[in-house]
Amino acid sequence: MVRISNNLVGILNIVTLLLSIPIIGGGIWLSKQANTECEQFLDKPVIALGVFILLVSIAGLIGSCCKVSWLLWVYLLVMFLLILLLFCFTVFAFVVTNKGAGEAISERGYKEYRLGDYSNWLQKRVNNHWTKIRSCLVDSKICQKLLDSGSTPVEVFYKERLGALQSGCCKPSNDCKFEYSSPTNWTQTGTSTLNANPDCSVWSNDPNVLCYNCQSCKAGLLDNIKSDWKRVAVINVIFLVFLIIVYSIGCCAFRNNREDNSWKRYP
Incomplete structure (x- = not known):
């Protein structure tokens, strides 16, 4: 049976x-x-x-x-x-x-992300493989939406609900105090504090560079990994x-x- x-x-x-x-x-x-x-x-x-x-x-x-x-x-x-x-x-x-979470910024719809806020283990893994990860992010065109919306007024952009990767990789940090021209085009001014955040000196208006080499970009990726x-x-x-x-x-x-x-x- x-x-x-x-x-x-x-x-x-x-x-x-x-x-x-x-x-x-x-x-x-x-x-x-x-x-x-x-x-x-x-x-x-x-x-x-x-x-x-x-x-x-x-x-x-x-x-x-x-x-x-x-x-x-x-x-x-x-x-x-x-x-x-x-x-x-x-x-x-x-x-x-x-550990780790996005930091809300006053009068901004998006959050800012800092690498040091996340687990040391995750930081080490991302840093060790960043060359390949960066290539993947560029190929995935995560910043394409911002590149295509070149005429967005500054007050509208500041209210945008950007994802962690878009906030970290496609725009400079709020610490840099760059002058806004378009979502992916920013100009250094006399009030820019380049030494306050190392990402400020890494930012480039080149669509293939932007902030893909920034610590904030790695932090944005880690925030996505954390959620997943x-x-x-x-x-x-x-x-x-x-x-x-x-x-x-x-x-x-x-x-x-x-x-x-x-x-x-x-x-």
């Missing part, structure tokens, strides 16, 4: 097996469509994740439905390691994203609960397999 736990494990693994197919397909599609280094580094992890889920699902499906105890044992071991890894990553994600990681961490918590339930059911199925095998051996 087939036990309920075996059936449940089989059904859940059919679902995850079906989910792995679009994940693998999405990774292959990304590899074909990638035009920049930003996009290229995404395809391999996505494909690897899809293949991993596919193999684990097949192991769980065969182990539960065909009552192959050793395969189900391998499945449970991998599931346990996955739960442990996911738990550690979720805790780590909450820790490294605990927090969302991922919340999803991970939900996924962890799901995995623990599946693992518990799998343990019951494994016990059932052992009992059935013992019964067959000793009638």
Whole structure:
């Protein structure tokens, strides 16, 4: 007689097996469509994740439905390691994203971002890979909207709700006190305090330079990463609960397999 736990494990693994197919397909599609280094580094992890889920699902499906105890044992071991890894990553994600936030500026619709406000671990990773990241940001044309709105009046621009990357990479810091000409064209004046913020000396009106080399640009990126990681961490918590339930059911199925095998051996 087939036990309920075996059936449940089989059904859940059919679902995850079906989910792995679009994940693998999405990774292959990304590899074909990638035009920049930003996009290229995404395809391999996505494909690897899809293949991993596919193999684990097949192991769980065969182990539960065909009552192959050793395969189900391998499945449970991998599931346990996955739960442990996911738990550690979720805790780590909450820790490294605990620091940092945009600073509200008086009479400005946008916020300003400072690199030193964010986690030292995140700062180090961004600094170590900034050449590639900068190339990605330039290719993604995050400042194109501001470049296209060249005639925007200054009072309208100051009320704009700019994203973290646009605020950090596409305009100079408010500390610089540059004179506004257009969203991406600013002029140094006698009141400009170049020494107050190192980003002031890095700013350029060249559309390919702007503030892509600024610390504020790195901070804007980190603010986006922080928001994304927090969302991922919340999803991970939900996924962890799901995995623990599946693992518990799998343990019951494994016990059932052992009992059935013992019964067959000793009638």
